[in-house]
Amino acid sequence: MLMCRRWLVCSMRAHYRSFSFSASLRNVMPAWVIDRYGKNEVLRFTKNAALPIIQYPNEVTVKVHAAGLNPIDISMRGGYGAATMAMKRDPLNMKQSGSEFPLILGRDVSGEIMECGLDVNYFKPGDQVWAAIPPWKQGSLAEFVVLSANEVSHKPKSLRHVEAASIPYVAATAWSAIVNTGGLNKDNSSKKRVLVLGGSGGVGTLAIQMVKAWGVHVTVTCSQNAEQLVRDLGADDVVDYTAGPVENKLQTLQKLVFDLILDNIGGESEKWALDLLKPWNGAKYVTLVTPFLHNTDLLGLADGMMQSGVTIGCKVLKHLRKGVHYRWGFFAPSGPTLDEISEMVDAGKVRPVVEEVFSFAQVPQGFQKVEQGHARGKTVVSIIEDEKE
Ligand SMILES: NC(=O)C1=CN([C@@H]2O[C@H](COP(=O)(O)OP(=O)(O)OC[C@H]3O[C@@H](n4cnc5c(N)ncnc54)[C@H](OP(=O)(O)O)[C@@H]3O)[C@@H](O)[C@H]2O)C=CC1
Structure with missing residues (x-):
């Protein structure tokens, strides 16, 4: 049903033209990156991370309002999955392909569409969206993230971004x-x-x-x-x-x-x-x-x-x-799955369980919290404060 709606909207907006926001902006952005694997000391804040750009016509740029942290961020900080992730970044070359650094962690995003590739018709700039980011892509602990449109979904209307970011992954x-x-x-x-x-x-x-x-x-x-x-x-x-x-x-x-x-x-x-x-x-x-x-x-x-x-x-x-x-069982990124979850959230059947919210400046403390274990729901990073209701 929801899959059909995605297809229908695609057909209806077949001539929609995306606008280019990145050209009008600087080509760097603030982000938390790692340049090597290790403990929390490898997390580095920079104002000069490369601005991600759309490379394929089915991609969108999302401005990150909130990011979720998961145990996989702790594992990836330590190098977990590096061999497989490198292959996914360069699927034609079955061996280690160049450096993955600087690497941006963060697998959940709630935010706003800034730019759409020419084949993207289901979303438009300004849409409020959420997504779970595959581990082989740059993550959400940054101002912007680029994703395939089929990984993205409209955020539940009833949730603020810090709540929404606790759910996708x-x-x-x-x-x-x-x-x-x-x-x-x-x-x-x-x-x-x-x-x-x-x-x-x-x-x-x-x-x-x-x-x-x-x-x-x-x-x-x-x-x-x-x-x-x-x-x-x-x-x-x-x-x-x-x-x-x-x-x-x-x-x-x-x-x-x-x-x-x-x-x-x-x-x-x-x-x-x-x-x-x-x-x-x-x-x-x-x-x-x-x-x-x-x-x-x-x-x-x-x-x-x-x-x-x-x-x-x-x-x-x-x-x-x-x-x-x-x-x-494995994590599988999917916008249509999140469409279903979004409906369940707006129908009051699923609610976010946010244990603690950290500011963008407090990302290392957020990692510490997740690393300690004993989670009661999710740890979230607020990057742009939600507007007061
Ligand atoms: N294969 C895949 O693609 C994926 C795998 N995972 C894995 O799934 C697991 C769960 O992920 P996630 O929910 O995010 O992890 P969390 O850290 O959020 O939650 C783990 C929970 O388990 C509780 N717990 C620990 N030991 C036990 C026990 N023996 N019996 C019952 N409860 C226990 C912890 O609380 P307390 O210690 O206080 O009891 C904590 O609440 C992780 O190992 C993660 O790496 C997650 C996502 C994708």
């Missing part, structure tokens, strides 16, 4: 894991049972709300002090993982046999969690904690991908014999 991840990999959607989820392992962080708080809106019975594991938060978001059953082995408690809840388990924790979970799935019923365990990028960093692209293939293949087969499906 975790929403695109939760959607990819639950819908694309897990096979649930708004039409087939009613009365199904989902277990969210690690419900109190960014992905968990979004995933709970998403499946709850589709009529799912949601069980969540989290720390005791996050119980109220996840219940407010829609969790039906909550298990405190800090008070002894979660698997024992979940097994004692007799009727809890799940159609889908979303694992945001990894580690030992997969040793016991798959036993809680309904066997021979299409039930799936989807983990977001995968060794995929770690393998390519360690072994190089080709060997790393082969290693990942062997690992996932063995696990899929092992669990298939028991009648359940084992899968790896």
